[in-house]
Amino acid sequence: MLKDFFLLAARSITHRKMRSWLTVIGVFIGITAVVALISIGLGLERTIEEQVAKVFGVDTFMIMHEDTFGPQRHGGDPDEFTLDLAFLRSIDGVKVAAAVRERTGFIQGPPGNDGVSTQGFLPVMGLSPEMRTEFESFFGTLEVQAGGRLFGEGEELVAILGDEVVERLHASVGDTLVIAGDTDAELSFTIVGVLAPSEEDESDGGGFSGGMGPSQDTIYIPFETMDLLWGPAEDVLITLVRTEPGKDVDEVADRAEKALKARGSEVTAVTYTDITDTIGTMTSTISAFLAGIAGISLLVGGVGVMNTMFTSVLERTKEIGVMKAVGAKNSHVLTIFLIESGLMGLVGGIVGTLFGLGLSAVASSFIGRFFNVDLIVVASPTLIIITLLGSFFLGAFAGLWPARRAAKLPVVDALRYE
Amino acid sequence: MPLLDLKGITKEYKLGKTIVRALRGLDLNIEEGEIIAIMGPSGSGKSTLMHILGALDTPTGGTAILDGQDLQQLKERQLVTLRGKRIGFVFQTFNLIQTLSAQQNVELPMIFQGIRKGERARRAKELLSKVGLADRVRHRPNELSGGERQRVAIARALANDPEIILADEPTGNLDSESGAPILALLKKLSTDDGRTVIIVTHDPDATAIADRIVRLRDGCVVEEVRNA
Secondary structure: OOHHHHHHHHHHHOOHHHHHHHHHHHHHHHHHHHHHHHHHHHHHHHHHHHHHHHOOOOOEEEEEEEOOOOOOOOOOOOOOEEEEEEHHHOOOOEEEEEEEEEEEEEEEEOOOOOOOEEEEEEEEEEHHHHHHHHHHHOOOOOOOOOOOOOOOOOOOOOOEEOOOHHHOOOOOOOOOEEEOOOOEEEEEEEEEEEOOOOOOHHOOOOOOOOOOOOOOOOEEEEEOOOHHHOOOOOOEEEEEEEEEOOOOHHHHHHHHHHHHHHOOOEEEEEHHHHHHHHHHHHHHHHHHHHHHHHHHHHHHHHHHHHHHHHHHHHHHHHHHHHHHHOOOOOOHHHHHHHHHHHHHHHHHHHHHHHHHHHHHHHHHHHHHHHHHHOOOOOOOHHHHHHHHHHHHHHHHHHOOOHHHHHHHHHHHHHHHOO | OOEEEEEEEEEEEOOOEEEEEEEEEEEEEEOOOOEEEEOOOOOOHHHHHHHHHOOOOOOOOEEEEEOOOHHHOOOOOHHHHHHHHHHHEEEEOOOOOOOOOEEEEEEHHHHHHHOHHHHHHHHHHHHHHOOOHHHHHOOOOHOOOOHHHHHHHHHHHHHOOOEEEEEEOOOOOOOOHHHHHHHHHHHHHHHHHOOEEEEEOHHHHHHHHOOOEEEOOOEEEEEEEEOO
């Protein structure tokens, strides 16, 4: 019987083509806007997740100061945590741990031909060798010019200089420079390499690392050596930990966090899931907010369906009387009219979904080009199914009032209607 | 026992502040298989009587018994069943649904009774063939003449094999040439199938096929004439 009601409703819609299409357009505009915005939001979320996974790695977690999200300097406050990389490496499940810290040091370059050396304050970055060998995607590629080399594990008094530093200090590979930190120590370092110019120097210094990547105005020395100049690591920019294969990264992160806290460090471990969850919540909230605004146009579409259905009920009053005279129950009439309005919503939903996905693909391409990323276009089956069901129910809901009015029409009055 | 037994039927309507008394204590018996022509001037209460006979409306007073059932005691659900299964309506303006073909119009009452598609289609074609429209099953109402439309309406009235056919001015919108076959068809429904046919009409030709002619005036039966 329901199938017959669908056919009756469909015939009524196709019989009044122009009016039906105009009503459908009202729904389709709203659906297009909602689908496009949600789809772009989902694409953005997926793209960010993939980027994070690519740069960060799903088997990696960060150690950060508590209540902090994102790498930042911890200024040496006594309350800040002191990082003990050796201890971190000893925790079960940890394969590699690497960190970066940065301070400004007083630098004395090698003496020139006239016996005078250039002096000044310059940024000094302490870098675990693993940061470039294991977390290159995060830190950026560290390459030295021909004739030089990178420093390795166990080395202490070696330095790699940025191109700009070399120019300022008139230094070259094999020369010695002196760095003075906060402690009384003044240490002499052998320059083992000069940074090769990279494409990133021309931009912002390195994608996801937020400026921590190789920089030509910085002096790079081994991470542990920083202790000798500035004391224990209270100013860590970022600590990255990779877990052993097969280990649950969340479990290891949890264990590391607890162990470090037990030693008095105010730290938190942030995993890939934590980051993507936070990003997901942010993008979902923004998407939901924008879709909510677009939903207002859906409301207007719904009012359009209601208006059309009221007109339809009025025009077909006699038809309703005839249906009742030949045995239709009130519920039959109600169902037929609800299906009719629901179908108009559904057609609007189908057309709107197609347009919405198309719009999202075009918009993603534009946004991607603008931000220089490949934005993923998401045509989620769940989104499509929910949209189509939702548009049918939107139509049916909008038609509820007119349909009830049709169902309740007294049969004699309906038959007498002219 | 008569099939329909009306005693002291009154029907009042409110039109604004005015109360219109359409039927004023009407008495009428209708036997099974009879053809009755109900005649009378405009405002005599013919249509109101037809609505009560067809379970489309309930009287304000009196008793209307159909086959032993008091119509006033029936619930809306039971009245719907009665209309759907035991009574078939034929209207002056045909009242076919314009978006449906002749066959689909005939199938409509069967849809509401939950009859399966195959059975519906078979029966609709059979009925259209019976009214002489076997070659018009796929035509829409606007592709049919007035006489053909009324024959579709008769076929629709027969869809659920009702015992009573109520025809409200069935030839009112037709010329005499188109009206004659309609009256002949209604006559056949009584003589061949044994159905009770009640015709509300102004058409003198309709009285010729009736077993009995009932005249109304001011909401009462003023004359009953039995045709020889």
